[in-house]
Amino acid sequence: DAGVIQSPRHEVTEMGQEVTLRCKPISGHNSLFWYRQTMMRGLELLIYFNNNVPIDDSGMPEDRFSAKMPNASFSTLKIQPSEPRDSAVYFCASSLAGAEQFFGPGTRLTVL
Amino acid sequence: AQSVTQLDSHVSVSEGTPVLLRCNYSSSYSPSLFWYVQHPNKGLQLLLKYTSAATLVKGINGFEAEFKKSETSFHLTKPSAHMSDAAEYFCVVSRTSGGYNKLIFGAGTRLAVHP
Numbered sequence: 192d193a194g195v196i197q198s199p200r201h202e203v204t205e206m207g208q209e210v211t212l213r214c215k216p217i218s219g220h221n222s223l224f225w226y227r228q229t230m231m232r233g234l235e236l237l238i239y240f241n242n243n244v245p246i247d248d249s250g251m252p253e254d255r256f257s258a259k260m261p262n263a264s265f266s267t268l269k270i271q272p273s274e275p276r277d278s279a280v281y282f283c284a285s286s287l288a289g290a291e292q293f294f295g296p297g298t299r300l301t302v303l
Numbered sequence: 304a305q306s307v308t309q310l311d312s313h314v315s316v317s318e319g320t321p322v323l324l325r326c327n328y329s330s331s332y333s334p335s336l337f338w339y340v341q342h343p344n345k346g347l348q349l350l351l352k353y354t355s356a357a358t359l360v361k362g363i364n365g366f367e368a369e370f371k372k373s374e375t376s377f378h379l380t381k382p383s384a385h386m387s388d389a390a391e392y393f394c395v396v397s398r399t400s401g402g403y404n405k406l407i408f409g410a411g412t413r414l415a416v417h418p
Contacts, residue, residue, distance in 0.1 A: 195346070222403070234393065234408040246403060282346060289404050294339075294346035 193217075195295035197283050203301045209271040212298045215264055216285030224292060225258055225268050226282040234282075240266065273302045305330045305398040307377075309409040317417050322366075322381040324412045326394030329375065335397035335404065336377045338368055341411075342390045350392075353377065364388070389416045 196215040204210055216223050225237040239247040243260045251258070255274070260266040270277055280299050284292040310325040328334055338350040351362025358370045368379045377394060394409040 233410050236405060239403060239405070241403065247405070284347075291349050291352070292406065294348070296344075296346045 195283055195285055195293055197281075197295035197298050199298060200296065201299045201301075203303065204273055205303050206274055207272045208302075209269065210273045210277075210300060210302075212268040212281050212283075212300070214266045214268070214283030214295060216266070216283070217293055218264065220285035220287045220293075221263070222286045222289065222292075223260060223266050224284040224286075225266070226284065226294075228280040228282060228297070229278075237268070237281075270300075273300075275302045278302050305334060305396045305407055307336075307394045307396045307407065307409040309392075309394050309412050311412050312410065313413050313415070315415040315417065316384045318386055319383050322379070322384045322388065322414065324379040324392050324394075324414065326377045326379065326409060327375050328377055328394075328396050330396060336368075336370065337395040337397070337406070338362065338366070338377075338379050339393045339395055339408075340390050341393065347393065350379070384414075384416045386416050386418070389414055 198213045221242050223240040226234050227237055228234045237250045238258045240260045258268045278301050280297045282294050282297045284294045286292045306329045308327045333355050336353045339347040340350050341347045350366050351360045353360045353370045361367045366381045368377055370377050391411045391413050393411050396407050397404045
């Protein structure tokens, strides 16, 4: 099992640019979570999908952030336009029916 | 509302000595509690979880935690630290919200292990 796969692992971009983060959950898992980790705020849940449907997006900071899950094996988190305060590590996690969440290695985003 | 407080932001021990990472929780009902570990530049890995069965929970890599309701604590321990234990550790409580179990993370404790 390859685990949760995230790409890219590192992203450096300039303010105002569009950023797309990608996640492939563990095969067979039906729940997917996007988290953001910063020094100031720690780990925060951004959005939760169940069976490809967004269930809880109350953690999405603002309209510049959007997430999609077009099928059971792929999800994206997009930031448009990006700002320096979006710099963080973004984690994707997946689980089966509310059991243990398995985390990906994260994407370190730096917005200059 | 459910929350967790990790009492130490940094803990430093010598290799071979015991490890104690402290966590207090707040919950209006019997909580589900977890400890996750994050090694540098890696994702989070589940160490152990408590879900109202045995109060002493054994996890991976020799770690264990004891649920103490009277003290609202869920401290993580290991008898003998190894250099590879150096990492950040998160105490987590699960909150049922909108039909799913939402994880609420503590601020983390960074464990340093010295030779």
